[in-house]
Amino acid sequence: MQDFAQHLINGISLGSIYALIALGYTMVYGILKMINFAHSDVYMVGAFGAYYVARALGIEAQPGIGSLAVLLISSMVVCSVLGLLIERLAYRPLRTAPKLNILITAIGVSLLLEYGGQVVFGADPKVFPEVMKDFVIFSFGNVELKSFDLTVLLVSVIAMMALQFMLYKTKLGKAMRAVSANPSVASLMGINPDKIIAFTFIVGSALAGVGSVLVGMKYPKIDPLMGMMIGMKAFVAAVLGGIGNVRGAVLGALIMGLSEEMVVAYLSSTYRDALAFGILIVILIFKPAGLLGKYTVEKV
Amino acid sequence: MRALKNPLLSLVATLILGLVFQFGFDEYIQLMVLFVTVNCLMAMSLNLVNGYTGQFSLGHAGFMAIGAYFTAYASVNWNFLPEQFQGITFFVFAIGSGLAAALAGFLVGLPSLRLKGDYLAIVTLGFGEIIRVALLNMDFLGGPRGFANIPGFSSFYMSYAFAVLWILICFFTIWRVMRSSWGRGFLSVREDEIAAESTGINTTGMKVRAFVLSSFFAGVAGALFAHFTNFINPSSFTFLQSVNAVIMVVLGGMGSMTGSIIAAIFVTALPEALRPLQEVTGVDLRMVIYSLSLVLVMILRPKGIMGELEITDLWRKYVRRSAGS
Numbered sequence: 001m002q003d004f005a006q007h008l009i010n011g012i013s014l015g016s017i018y019a020l021i022a023l024g025y026t027m028v029y030g031i032l033k034m035i036n037f038a039h040s041d042v043y044m045v046g047a048f049g050a051y052y053v054a055r056a057l058g059i060e061a062q063p064g065i066g067s068l069a070v071l072l073i074s075s076m077v078v079c080s081v082l083g084l085l086i087e088r089l090a091y092r093p094l095r096t097a098p099k100l101n102i103l104i105t106a107i108g109v110s111l112l113l114e115y116g117g118q119v120v121f122g123a124d125p126k127v128f129p130e131v132m133k134d135f136v137i138f139s140f141g142n143v144e145l146k147s148f149d150l151t152v153l154l155v156s157v158i159a160m161m162a163l164q165f166m167l168y169k170t171k172l173g174k175a176m177r178a179v180s181a182n183p184s185v186a187s188l189m190g191i192n193p194d195k196i197i198a199f200t201f202i203v204g205s206a207l208a209g210v211g212s213v214l215v216g217m218k219y220p221k222i223d224p225l226m227g228m229m230i231g232m233k234a235f236v237a238a239v240l241g242g243i244g245n246v247r248g249a250v251l252g253a254l255i256m257g258l259s260e261e262m263v264v265a266y267l268s269s270t271y272r273d274a275l276a277f278g279i280l281i282v283i284l285i286f287k288p289a290g291l292l293g294k295y296t297v298e299k300v
Numbered sequence: 301m302r303a304l305k306n307p308l309l310s311l312v313a314t315l316i317l318g319l320v321f322q323f324g325f326d327e328y329i330q331l332m333v334l335f336v337t338v339n340c341l342m343a344m345s346l347n348l349v350n351g352y353t354g355q356f357s358l359g360h361a362g363f364m365a366i367g368a369y370f371t372a373y374a375s376v377n378w379n380f381l382p383e384q385f386q387g388i389t390f391f392v393f394a395i396g397s398g399l400a401a402a403l404a405g406f407l408v409g410l411p412s413l414r415l416k417g418d419y420l421a422i423v424t425l426g427f428g429e430i431i432r433v434a435l436l437n438m439d440f441l442g443g444p445r446g447f448a449n450i451p452g453f454s455s456f457y458m459s460y461a462f463a464v465l466w467i468l469i470c471f472f473t474i475w476r477v478m479r480s481s482w483g484r485g486f487l488s489v490r491e492d493e494i495a496a497e498s499t500g501i502n503t504t505g506m507k508v509r510a511f512v513l514s515s516f517f518a519g520v521a522g523a524l525f526a527h528f529t530n531f532i533n534p535s536s537f538t539f540l541q542s543v544n545a546v547i548m549v550v551l552g553g554m555g556s557m558t559g560s561i562i563a564a565i566f567v568t569a570l571p572e573a574l575r576p577l578q579e580v581t582g583v584d585l586r587m588v589i590y591s592l593s594l595v596l597v598m599i600l601r602p603k604g605i606m607g608e609l610e611i612t613d614l615w616r617k618y619v620r621r622s623a624g625s
Binding site: 034035090093094097098099100101103104105107108109110111112114115116119228232235236239270271273274276277278280281284285288 | 350354356411412414415418419421422423425426427429430433434436437539543546550554585587588590591592594595598599602
């Protein structure tokens with residue numbers, strides 16, 4: 001029972017990281033109807049951005065909340081700029097192209113970032129600087145709530161609440177939802193869809209940046225291929241909850257995080273990577289629109 | 301016999317080309333030629349799904365893995381003919397590999413081909429990964445250690461002839477299928493699925509047929525790969541291998557068989573040509589250049605280098621133009 005509670009804490013902490021990345025996928029899908037395969041690599045670049053900023057400012061000497069904030073902001077800036085660039089250079093020229101071409105471009109951009117990252121940052125893993133001290137806040141028998149888990153949870157909840165506020169309470173969020181519903185009608189209403197799409201990329205990438213610092217804090221080993229697997233899982237989480245649906249992405253990510261933790265704990269860790277896809281396939285066969293998604297019929 | 305004229309002529313021509321490689325070049329280049337043939341087979345078979353049927357599959361390496369492991373296991377454990385008839389044994393095993401992969405393709409395709417576009421891509425990717433993870437956990441196939449000492453052909457020329465035979469079988473099968481009613485069905489699914497469905501085509505059935513045929517040849521490609529390298533392990537068949545096949549299809553032109561062949565040659569030869577550059581910079585630039593070219597081709601020439609044309613079409617166009625002027 002105590003083991004179970006501990007796994008529950010770990011799973012929720014992992015799930016909230018997945019949620020931050022899944023939100024980026026789901027937002028871009030909601031607005032452009034494309035899988036942004038490069039999203040997980042934006043996240044990787046964010047982790048490296050934070051790493052180099054930390055080294056340049058000498059932050060590893062003074063762990064604490066302040067340095068966490070600095071790293072979060074710098075990683076968010078790096079990611080947003082990169083997301084904007086990708087949208088501008090790779091996706092915008094293909095706005096009217098067939099879906100297959102856009103998908104292939106996304107894979108191309110993803111590979112470019114991964115292997116370009118190996119050229120620029122070097123292929124060997126690097127150790128992420130210690131942003132905060134890890135200590136036990138609360139313990140009950142064998143169950144321990146560590147400060148990392150709490151920070152991860154808090155930061156991601158704050159980020160998600162900010163996103164929720166922006167989407168439903170601001171003009172910009174309204175415009176985003178309008179473009180997502182119908183870009184051409186939205187542009188008749190005086191919204192510039194290109195600007196809104198660019199903004200969506202900025203927001204999604206910034207969330208990935210937050211996720212990258214949190215992961216770097218919890219699992220302090222970063223390398224240029226780190227985005228591959230976590231990106232797949234986050235994407236599966238987004239599909240699981242119903243892609244294009246913000247709440248669905250969070251729900252899916254929590255399910256993913258918990259089930260992965262449980263599989264590792266009670267079955268075998270070798271099946272960990274297959275699990276995500278197993279869940280995905282079952283969901284897509286029985287409920288193609290995801291748990292919270294609406295099924296739409298395609299009209300001629 | 302008339303239907304066999306073109307295949308037989310190409311077989312003779314490519315076998316003569318093989319003689320050139322046998323006597324004109326060293327072993328390193330000969331190995332490259334063998335890898336080109338494997339990649340050709342992969343690209344052509346994927347072209348049937350990606351190019352002709354318009355369904356995006358990212359799990360091709362999984363089918364290749366099934367084929368490779370089937371051949372590896374069979375040729376180590378079930379030798380039913382003496383050594384001299386190795387070619388026949390391997391041919392039978394290659395068919396077996398193809399059938400095993402085709403069965404997997406059927407099982408994967410039937411549920412997942414009801415999905416469209418992006419979802420299909422991600423589900424096939426998932427199946428590719430699941431096959432890989434399953435192989436990692438199968439101890440009688442070597443698990444993560446891999447499968448070593450797979451018997452191969454004794455000489456380069458035998459391997460080459462075997463590969464060429466399969467390439468021609470693949471090429472002309474797809475060629476004939478694309479000119480049959482099935483082929484029209486595949487193309488109609490690509491052009492407009494809803495319209496195809498409303499004219500009474502069983503679109504899921506068409507997609508499954510394309511998928512099964514494609515995985516058959518991917519399995520054969522895996523069998524060739526296993527014989528040529530004599531060693532396979534699950535990490536030879538990752539997501540990257542699938543992407544590699546996609547790159548070849550896209551670069552060559554989606555819906556062009558000869559385009560796939562050209563791209564397979566190009567993509568296999570490029571890293572070797574880049575080797576001096578790699579020594580200067582000290583890192584693997586191959587994937588950077590691949591991915592950059594993938595993005596650029598998609599933006600500048602969305603249909604790939606050849607588009608939907610074959611080499612013969614280009615030749616005919618040229619003749620017509622010069623006759624007209």
